[in-house]
Amino acid sequence: MSRRAADPPQAHDPSPRTSELDSTAQFSRHRATIHRPRTVTRPLPFFHPTRASFALHHPSAKEEIEGRPHARWSSRASRKHRYSRRPICIAHPSAEKMEGAIPEGPLQEGFSLLEQRVRHTEDQVKVHLAWDLSFWIAVVFVLGSAAWIINGFFLFLPLLNIGTDSFTASAWSAFAGGTLFEVGSYLMYVEALNAGHEELFAPALWELVAHGSGTVSDPPSPDSQSDTAEKGLTGAERGRRTFKFRWIGIGSWRELGFLACFVQMLAATVFWVSTITGIPNVISGLPEDPPTAITDVFFWTPQVIGGTGFIISSLLLMIEVQKKWWLPNLRSMGWHIGFWNLVGAVGFTLCGALGYGSLASSGENYQSVLSTFWGSWAFMIGSVIQLWESLWRESPAQ
Template identity: 50%
Template sequence: MAENTRKGTNTTILINGQRGAAYIKVHKRRHIGYLGASRMMASSTSPVDDSTPSPSADASLGLTKPTTHLRIKHAPFKLMHPTYLEDDHTTAQGTQWHSRASRKHLYTVKLAKVHLDKPSTDAEKATTSEFKIRGELRLRTCHPHSLLKPRLAWDISFWVAVWFVCGSAAWIINGFLLFIPLLYESSSQGVQAAAWGFVGGTFFEVGAFLMFIESLNSGHEELYKKALRSILNEDGGTRKQERGKLRLFGLAPFRDIGFLGSTIQLCSASIFWISTLTGLPGVIPGFPGTSSVAITDVFYWTPQVIGGTGFTIASVLFSLECQKAWWKPNPSSLGWHVGFWNLLGSVGFTLCGAFGYGSVGNSWMNYQSILSTFWGSWAFMIGSLCQLWESIWREANT
């Protein structure tokens, strides 16, 4: 639906589509405004009426609905998109937007005014294109009165956490089956341990793929791209908007730290899964006792080292996403703990492969390799439980 109201040289356009409501002011072909990123059908909309002022309306934009005013407060790196926006009309306890909380759907969608014009910091300059953007968005913001309650939502964020919890549990069983025989000199349970390792690696692969889909459909890229160029014709009219569909494959801006971390996590899980497959009995002839050292190193230990290193990088990115400064940890954030504990688990899995290169004929290296898997799996479990707890506490729909 598009409705035009002519007032002199100004044209006010209201678009109501599947991806949300967009309020646009066009003045002499100069685009001001922004497309809503909520990807939701507005339940009811009304044409923008410039003659009906609102206390918080921006007269220069023709926006008449009460809004909060958000400005960039932090970007983890100079070339990365901001992860933290804050209301610059109130104190530090005012309305906030966090990229992770938005991606995880922890808060309900609200109307907010985003300012990306007049860049003053390096982070703002890095995310502002040649034309300055200022306009209203529907974002998942946290208001001072926002209250999180236990609310089980069967969405993708919940299932991401569930798959990682199940995968961590499988790896703990794998660790017990390998580590306990070393302590009590009992018979090895290598076959059962390999089976549980394959199950854990498969669960991690599914969880990483769901995490990728979650970040791919977050809608955050609409916060940074050029305003509404794709839906405006040269004559000031509008084109038909595409329906917002769930994307299973595709790309989003790699400057979005959430999407970058999720992509690295998926690639790492896929590489790591190779080692769980080659660790099954019969895949590598004679493994683990009489197999070729070269074949074992290439197809079993190396995927663990590469995959574990990728897990480490992804965990660091997820921790940085929740910090106000790259050098300052944020233990008050549950999302930060998810990244921190997964970082410890990633280091453990990486060390497992690293020690594994020299484990043949070296009891100490073999002991350290198995021990690294054991404590690394417990660290992954703590991080996964934090993620599950995070997905349960959400703001109630109003």
């Protein structure tokens, strides 16, 4: 197909993101055909569809799809590598009226062979988690949230007359949390940039490490059938279309998932500035008697701007899994992840907004510190749910 694999399915093009094919023999045993999508969900009019439902036709193995006439696709599940891989045929609209058997070749007129990741009939734990980018994103955010919770204890307990104030410990724990959030947000951006090509992460990372160390060796293969870092068709079609894993670049601005991840990366970068300027001796006199203008510009304002970016990103990620922009999807783990991250983002934004008057008002200082504390716990809840999501394949109940 001429369409870029990184783009989501359109109303006129029912193919979701593709991945490297299994062997031709496996295809011949398990071939299925889907036609134009029965339903396409587009929560916001300007953006690409985020969900689609297809009708399946499997003439040689009807028992495999009995009671399950549809294949469902969602942009988040695809980006998070939550679909198991299975080869099928896609029937082009121009070939929908064709009669007779499906062509035997890997690619015949009116048909294109690709690997459609369709959910299995039961939940499955992901394999090769060591090379799963979504898993490491979740791990980094769990560690980052833990660092922020520790920071909250260092700041909040002295206000309750429990323990002693330790500005150095709170500053460095905040820097650790901000750094981990920056790393996690960048990996989210990389994940969205390479959506549908997650099997290329391991070879790309191995190549990056090998070049950095000056050694050359064969990259590990998470999939024994993936002996090349390319996307394409089996047989003669292999090599016609290739995709190189990208560590930086620009994706589609009409893709809700990519836009949300890009905004989050920018927000985390701005927020990170406040954790750097909060390190002891970077701003003289902080926290007792710092210069007001410098503190407001370089310490509190990045928290407000970064926190606002987190709010926007969380809202976009929630909308991505909804059928309509105003209708919550309480059955989706992705929605709950976005919701708790939204709560955490509000807390971090309030921390910066209330921080402007924290030196003049003990009440504002108390609420500013408290906002960081409960915001950190909200981020932890969202991160733990995200970690759980990264362990499992898509559930048929979702």
